[in-house]
Amino acid sequence: MIQVGINGYGTIGKRVADAVRQQPDMEVVGVAKTRPNFEARGAVEKGYDLYAAIEERKPRFAEAGIDLAGDVEELVAASDVVVDACPSGIGADNAAMYEEYDTPALLQGGEDAAVVDASFNARSNYDAVEGLALVRVVSCNTTGLSRLIAPLQEHYGIEKVRATLVRRGGDPAQSGRGPINDILPNPVGLPSHHGPDVNTIFPDLAIDTLGLKVPATLMHMHSINVQLEDPPASGEAIRDRLAGERRTFVIPEWLDLDGAGAIKEYAQDAGRPRADVWENCIWGESVTLEGDDLYLFQAIHQESDVVPENVDAIRAVLGETDAETSMARTDEAMGLDEGFGTATE
Ligand code: NAD
Secondary structure, eight states, rough: EEEEEEOOOSSSHHHHHHHHHOTTEEEEEEEESSSSHHHHHHHTTTTOOEEEESSSGHHHHHHOOOOEEEEHHHHHHHHHHEEOOOOOOHHHHHHHHHHTTTTTEEEESSSGGGGEEEEEEEHHHGGTTOSSSSEOOHHHHHHHHHHHHHHHHHOOOEEEEEEEEEEEOOOOTTTTTTOOOOESSSSSOOOTTTTHHHTSSSTTEEEEEEEESSSSOSSEEEEEEEEESSOOOOOOHHHHHHTTSSSSEOOOOOOOOOOOOHHHHHHHTOOGGOOOSSSEEEGGOEEEEETTTEEEEEETTTTHHHHHHHHHHHHHHOSSOOHHHHHHHHHHHHHHTGEEEEEOO
């Protein structure tokens, strides 16, 4: 069994912990927290061993009546791999600790690509990270773009990707973020950081990205144009190909999912944990070919699409299995294949 530690138990960390626990070949050693808040209580209720991320704050856990299993260093020492899901920048600070204990670590998309040995997306470059010490699972948007680009590049070749990313202002619990009533070009200049970030996975890809921020918390929305080198006869062929991919849900028209709100409602009705949507949600009707140009809209659930990717990255960094076997195992254990994304008839 692969022993996995989770350092940083917030939006991403708690989801990764649950997904790791569901895997037949993995065990959660424990999770590290800085303070005893509602998420610490949730971790205790789920039976995860809790480790203190900051030595001086240990008394606060005792005051809240929460038992600790040890310090974060002990968690790192006991783990085969650590998933670091700390806020942006802190993962880089933690790198020396992972090195000291010779434990490979997976950082998240908020970290600078220059800090790590390689960036990761399971569908695109699973084999590139075996044996590396520090790997970055790319951000929610870059994950969503990579999952789309990989099959298009393999089957049709790509001349250029042009993507406009309409980004949620913050996650539902991030009450301090905005905008509250505005639409912001973000950044105003080109490119947004997403294009260069996609190039950490596809170094030779021509890609331009523009970003906006809007007063929404549910999902991101991508407006995509891909100029193909060798397009098929129709957009339908591309639609079918994308529907056959893992982790891409091509939304059939009859489901009447007209936006991110309906998708989240659908996920909730389907009994998805935390109403998570792990797949790229691509509107089938939007998949259109005009000459060489492919157009489509996709929605990306920022809080959860990177979760199965983290699980695969654990196996990839240890050199366990191949990409397809890992992704199939991850998806089956998480229930990703069950109905939700396969209702395409
Ligand atoms: P978060 O703030 O929800 O969770 C981070 C957790 O780490 C919090 O519980 C915080 O208390 C804890 N923490 C802070 N300092 C710590 C330390 N020194 N040691 C251990 N724990 C510490 O953040 P998040 O949204 O889960 O983001 C984590 C990473 O994932 C970031 O790199 C982010 O860019 C990336 N990411 C976030 C999203 C998203 O939409 N939320 C999507 C993809 C990737």
